[in-house]
Amino acid sequence: MKDDSPDLEQEAVVTGEGYFGLCPECGKTDGYVSVGCDHWFICEAHRTRWPIGANLFSSYLYETEEEQRQICERLGFFEFREVEPIYPSKKS
Numbered sequence: 363m364k365d366d367s368p369d370l371e372q373e374a375v376v377t378g379e380g381y382f383g384l385c386p387e388c389g390k391t392d393g394y395v396s397v398g399c400d401h402w403f404i405c406e407a408h409r410t411r412w413p414i415g416a417n418l419f420s421s422y423l424y425e426t427e428e429e430q431r432q433i434c435e436r437l438g439f440f441e442f443r444e445v446e447p448i449y450p451s452k453k454s
């Protein structure tokens with residue numbers, strides 16, 4: 363019996379295509395972190411970050427503030443540079 367495996371990486375595809383913006387230095391992103399209910403996309407290589415809004419993803423519901431702070435501190439998130447992301451999908 364043939365099995366058409368469903369696309370389980372839809373979210374990764376969406377973020378990889380720049381739906382939420384991409385690092386202006388390299389055109390990539392390493393995903394997002396949540397601070398409270400705010401979400402930031404980041405590029406670890408260039409230590410850049412850009413805000414994408416609040417309450418977009420449900421993951422923050424499962425993270426405690428302590429866990430969020432640990433993630434941010436491990437990444438050095440609070441020292442990242444806030445940048446204007448690029449949106450390749452909006453190219454005219």
Ligand SMILES: [Zn+2]
Binds near residue numbers: 388408
């Ligand atoms: Zn980058």
